Amino acid sequence: MSTGERLQAIDLRRVRAVSGMRRWWSRLPRGTRFAVLAVVAVLLYLLPVLNPPIITTPDSDFATVLFTVTTYCLAALGLNVVVGMAGLLDLGYVGFYAVGAYSVAMFASPSSSIATKYPWLVCVPIAIALSMIAGAILGGPTLRLRGDYLAIVTLGFGEIVRLSAVNSPGLGAAAGITSIPHPPGALNGQPIFSVLDAKPYYWLGLTLVFVVVALVRNIENSRVGRSWLAIREDEDAAELMGVPTFKFKLWAFAIGAAVGGLSGAMFAGKQGFVSPDSFPVLTSVLFLAAVVVGGAGNRLGVIVGAIAVAYLPERFRGFQNSRYMIFGLALILMSIFRPQGLIPNRRREVELADRKLDEVGVEVNA
Amino acid sequence: MLLEITDLQVFYGRIQALHGVSLYVAQGEIVALIGANGAGKTTTMRAVSGLRPAAHGRIRFDGEDITKLRADLRVRRGISQAPEGRGIFPGMTVLENLDMGTYARRPGREQRQQDLERVFGLFPRLKERRMQVAGTMSGGEQQMLTIGRALMARPKLLLLDEPSMGLAPMLISQIFSIIKEINGQGVTVLVVEQNAQQSLSIADRAYILETGLIVTQGKGRDLLADPAVKAAYLGVA
Ligand SMILES: Nc1ncnc2c1ncn2[C@@H]1O[C@H](COP(=O)(O)OP(=O)(O)OP(=O)(O)O)[C@@H](O)[C@H]1O
Ligand SMILES: [Mg+2]
Numbered sequence: 001m002s003t004g005e006r007l008q009a010i011d012l013r014r015v016r017a018v019s020g021m022r023r024w025w026s027r028l029p030r031g032t033r034f035a036v037l038a039v040v041a042v043l044l045y046l047l048p049v050l051n052p053p054i055i056t057t058p059d060s061d062f063a064t065v066l067f068t069v070t071t072y073c074l075a076a077l078g079l080n081v082v083v084g085m086a087g088l089l090d091l092g093y094v095g096f097y098a099v100g101a102y103s104v105a106m107f108a109s110p111s112s113s114i115a116t117k118y119p120w121l122v123c124v125p126i127a128i129a130l131s132m133i134a135g136a137i138l139g140g141p142t143l144r145l146r147g148d149y150l151a152i153v154t155l156g157f158g159e160i161v162r163l164s165a166v167n168s169p170g171l172g173a174a175a176g177i178t179s180i181p182h183p184p185g186a187l188n189g190q191p192i193f194s195v196l197d198a199k200p201y202y203w204l205g206l207t208l209v210f211v212v213v214a215l216v217r218n219i220e221n222s223r224v225g226r227s228w229l230a231i232r233e234d235e236d237a238a239e240l241m242g243v244p245t246f247k248f249k250l251w252a253f254a255i256g257a258a259v260g261g262l263s264g265a266m267f268a269g270k271q272g273f274v275s276p277d278s279f280p281v282l283t284s285v286l287f288l289a290a291v292v293v294g295g296a297g298n299r300l301g302v303i304v305g306a307i308a309v310a311y312l313p314e315r316f317r318g319f320q321n322s323r324y325m326i327f328g329l330a331l332i333l334m335s336i337f338r339p340q341g342l343i344p345n346r347r348r349e350v351e352l353a354d355r356k357l358d359e360v361g362v363e364v365n366a
Numbered sequence: 367m368l369l370e371i372t373d374l375q376v377f378y379g380r381i382q383a384l385h386g387v388s389l390y391v392a393q394g395e396i397v398a399l400i401g402a403n404g405a406g407k408t409t410t411m412r413a414v415s416g417l418r419p420a421a422h423g424r425i426r427f428d429g430e431d432i433t434k435l436r437a438d439l440r441v442r443r444g445i446s447q448a449p450e451g452r453g454i455f456p457g458m459t460v461l462e463n464l465d466m467g468t469y470a471r472r473p474g475r476e477q478r479q480q481d482l483e484r485v486f487g488l489f490p491r492l493k494e495r496r497m498q499v500a501g502t503m504s505g506g507e508q509q510m511l512t513i514g515r516a517l518m519a520r521p522k523l524l525l526l527d528e529p530s531m532g533l534a535p536m537l538i539s540q541i542f543s544i545i546k547e548i549n550g551q552g553v554t555v556l557v558v559e560q561n562a563q564q565s566l567s568i569a570d571r572a573y574i575l576e577t578g579l580i581v582t583q584g585k586g587r588d589l590l591a592d593p594a595v596k597a598a599y600l601g602v603a
Contacts, residue, residue, distance in 0.1 A: 226466075226469075227469075230466055233456055234453060234456075236417055236453070237449060239415075239416070239417060239437045239438060240415055240417070240446070240447045240516075241519070242519070243469060245438070346457070347499075348457065349457075350456050350457040350502065351457045351501065354456035354457075357452070
């Protein structure tokens with residue numbers, strides 16, 4: 001058996017094992033699947049009320065942690081569009097998260113330099129739109145680059161956004177912007193969203209995660225999703241099939257950015273203030289770690305990754321300080337032993353094996 | 367003239383790969399482009415399909431200047447390329463790969479079925495393997511898949527980059543008779559080959575490329591008999 005054949009045999013076996021689980025799930029009756037999902041959803045909503053032992057965070061407010069997890073889930077889902085679905089490496093994703101947060105801060109806060117004082121709900125679509133535009137602005141000149149070059153330019157973008165905020169008095173400079181209003185709504189005369197109780201934020205965040213999952217799922221199965229898949233698997237071949245690759249890469253950036261912006265808008269609404277300190281390069285790295293560790297290209301995978309990145313350090317506070325070291329180590333170990341992620345995307349797994357074949361340089365035998 | 371290339375020059379950075387290539391392909395022909403490794407055959411193909419820009423020269427297709435046209439629009443004009451080597455979508459199944467071939471056309475269900483039958487008629491192996499993930503297929507099967515996928519686009523001009531590469535001897539003559547068959551169905555073919563013997567014997571005309579320049583051209587069978595060509599490309603002293 002040649003190296004190539006052995007690689008193929010191994011990878012074929014792995015693909016079969018994963019698709020076994022998938023097949024089991026898809027063979028369950030429709031009603032059963034729906035019921036299981038419904039129960040899981042209800043349990044997720046009840047999490048901060050039930051405060052289940054072991055899962056709950058002893059050192060910090062559980063609902064707040066859960067809310068943070070949902071913002072990470074949103075960011076990971078958005079970044080997954082870019083990295084997992086279209087196959088473009090983006091190291092500056094925190095930039096879009098920042099654009100979303102700052103958009104809400106600028107348009108909603110009475111203390112910002114423009115002080116339009118739009119309600120939070122009006123600011124969210126603005127934040128999404130501005131993030132999308134930022135995505136297109138970053139993508140336009142850079143998406144002709146491939147691989148490593150693109151990664152470096154995007155890395156710079158994240159820093160440019162943060163440094164622009166630091167150096168613009170209009171954006172609150174280093175101090176940031178305060179008194180950002182909370183989302184609207186009142187119950188019995190009491191505002192639903194306040195600093196006192198983080199549960200409503202979590203519920204809102206969780207709902208948005210479900211909405212985004214549904215949207216992304218639809219896109220994946222559409223012509224747009226197929227175009228991304230083709231670009232990711234072989235950009236030249238995609239072009240030879242007539243896929244306008246540049247246009248679809250730009251869309252991937254814009255859609256990914258929109259979801260990142262939404263995540264940032266949520267963050268700003270909960271926090272009540274934003275400052276450049278909230279958007280360091282390391283956050284980009286954490287988002288990317290969530291996607292890669294979880295399983296790029298797999299929605300469930302990246303959500304699991306986001307939970308790991310956002311929840312574990314809060315649960316095990318003792319590790320807080322060595323958080324980045326542990327994630328760095330985890331990333332290295334993952335890339336050696338399980339480069340396809342915890343819950344891999346079936347196709348991506350084959351793509352990785354295929355790339356390995358290219359590197360081994362096997363002879364093509366019929 | 368279906369395809370007409372005039373004085374084409376192509377660079378990779380500062381390296382010049384094509385130094386002014388001129389060739390044409392008439393409607394209904396099979397034209398072979400032959401040359402050693404690194405002669406610029408693939409580069410020529412990539413320039414025709416739009417993956418590589420022309421620094422100088424002109425490419426006309428079907429009466430239109432396409433030198434500056436985007437690659438995806440060239441596909442819509444009727445140019446379809448089966449790339450060299452492992453140019454399949456590895457994570458897609460055979461069927462999904464073939465469906466990518468119809469990306470630009472968006473055929474209806476019946477049309478698609480008809481096109482699939484045609485490809486399966488030429489490559490029964492693909493029909494057997496249609497649910498297999500393409501990245502796990504053998505090199506020869508992947509080769510068939512790239513050709514089948516290019517045919518799904520119903521091209522006016524089919525570009526084949528080394529269709530016989532890595533195939534077992536028996537399969538090689540089979541692939542060339544399939545090319546002949548495709549051509550018989552009305553598709554014009556430009557084929558790049560190192561296998562001069564086989565390609566010259568099916569080609570109406572052929573060009574020989576050496577380090578980015580056309581050095582010889584003529585009828586396929588004339589070149590087969592040419593002593594210089596024999597010595598250099600047919601391994602006959
Ligand atoms: N991406 C690239 N960057 C730099 N030089 C390249 C690149 N691709 C091809 N070349 C150079 O251009 C020249 C022509 O290459 P091309 O791939 O067209 O040759 P070919 O005739 O198809 O060869 P083969 O028979 O080996 O496929 C070669 O000298 C090659 O080194
Ligand atoms: Mg070549």
